[in-house]
Amino acid sequence: MPNGEIIGHFGPYGGRFVPEALIGALDELESAHKSAINDPEFQAELTHLHATYTGRPSIITEAKRFAEFAGGARILLKREDLNHTGSHKINNVLGQALLTKRMGKKRIIAETGAGQHGVASATAAALFGLECVVYMGEEDTQRQALNVARMKLLGAEVIPVTAGSRTLKDAINEAMRDWVTNVETTHYLLGTVAGPHPFPTMVRDFQKIIGEEAREQVLALTGRLPDAVLACVGGGSNAIGIFHAFIPDANVQLIGFEAGGDGIETGRHAATITGGSPGVLHGTRSYVLQDANGQTVESHSISAGLDYPGVGPEHAFLNDIGRAQYRAITDAQAMEAFAIMCKCEGIIPAIETAHALAGAIQIGKELGPDAILLINFSGRGDKDVHTAAGYFGIPL
Amino acid sequence: MRTHLDQALEKAKNENRAALIAYIPAGFPSYEGCKKVISVFQQAGVDAVEIGFPYSDPVMDGPTIQEAASIALRGRTGAAQVFSTVKHAHESGLATLVMTYWNPIEKFGVEAFAQEISNNGGSGVITPDLPIEESTQWQGAVQASGINSIYVVAPSTTQERLARVTSHCSGFVYAASLMGVTGTRTSVASGAQDLVSRIRKETTIPVCVGLGVSTREQAKSVASYADGVIVGSAFIKILLEAKSEAQGLERVEALARELVLGVREAR
Incomplete structure (x- = not known):
């Protein structure tokens, strides 16, 4: 393979920036993924699992009372929160767990921020009889204690990471160190569309079912395509999952909402595309929150799942070519939308998802009452009850 | 163009021994302390020094170098x-390399980084997370600056890939002795010798072995088949555990002298 011709790039983004020790494992994974997606038996097995275990297809809920806060636009929620384990993360995890079996590996490792990917990984490990180790930043183990308990109940080992900012970024560092050491027996079940090739492509392929289903569902329900598709963006797996089927539909706006934390101007945020610059982190070139020396800057968000200073390379590319746009939603805006969703629709969203809901309030007002907005309702808020109760002053 | 590193490795070869290469992150244990450590390396008879660019997300490093990097970064090392x-x-007379993760190079500017290394008397750069497939711009930059480009290969690297990676190396090929992160080990993995002989089938440039070497005995054993022995975490551990800078420097010098003997008693 001559220089510069490695596949797995999105324009100048993506690629592989990893130690040589991992190249063989990434090649193996790439070829397992390629052969699996063209194998009807693999696809049938995954489809069967989704139908009988995940609960797919996920439904669409029209949020009519919430819509009053969003300029009267039609608000259609793609209910990934109703999946088994409570978020979109299971879509990718089941796909990669099947690949793990296919590669003959017996142990999976995973990183987790909010704990949703860790719970999904622990679930799949239980289902397939795999050993599972989940790395989680110590700060996140505290703010997402319920998910730590869930992972342990499912038989996974949870290792709190005390290095650096003690959040998702450091959990990924530790998982990569484990992988370099145990690569022969272990699959790194990465939870988002970041990391070295083939992860951004492979995870997207396992998540794009969200948009494929939703596109058909919205057409059936409304007779047309939505005006905008909205999702929150941390690493960006739920966003790419719902965006992907709509990329060829030039009239459908794709809008990602990053975690603005205390506000971009404060420097305390996790809005990587809005407030970062191109660089390399965790094996891929994309936008990164970094300082003048290329050191990663710590991110801040009320949402553990969005609290990450990188973003998937395909999002960086979609941003640069203008096919998708990315905006920042502050903690306060997200929590306001969170409260409205709870009280007007009877659905408690994950705080990650609440960023997309706050985005819907903005975009609905901009596009007006004739608009149809499709929002990826990526996760449920059970895990966030403690954080939300604290935020709203509800005694526990 | 022959660099100071090329000459140091050739000198060791002419003396029928392996070279000793010592690693220390810039800014550790402090900016000035690091310079003192380098002077101690030179006095002890080390052949080359590898200066680490401390990085916020060192995924190839174990706890010892991670801690050193954090200390260096808290001291605002850039x-x-x-x-x-x-x-x-x-200027102290050592052949000098920089070992850095890729992002600091990209952020500084790829061509400018290579040029600054050269301008300051450096011989080359080790880029442990830059696969050759992502190296086009870097290869142009190192060639324009006349410095060595050193890539790391691992026991898992296939023979076919060893041929391609080593063809991009100059100065030496960095053979990682095991699958894992940096840190001291009780023994050097047996896979290291196999890897070195596999590398020699593909290239005639020197092969140096790193990861897990910390004692005179280990240095001696690696020096029996490699052209150079790279030691890092063992020095850093001493400095982290020392009660004072003076004690740390004294113990670093003692270990360096032991290792210098180790690479001389192998053949």
């Missing part, structure tokens, strides 16, 4: 401090 440390090492 590109300017790395380059001036290179200059100090070069």
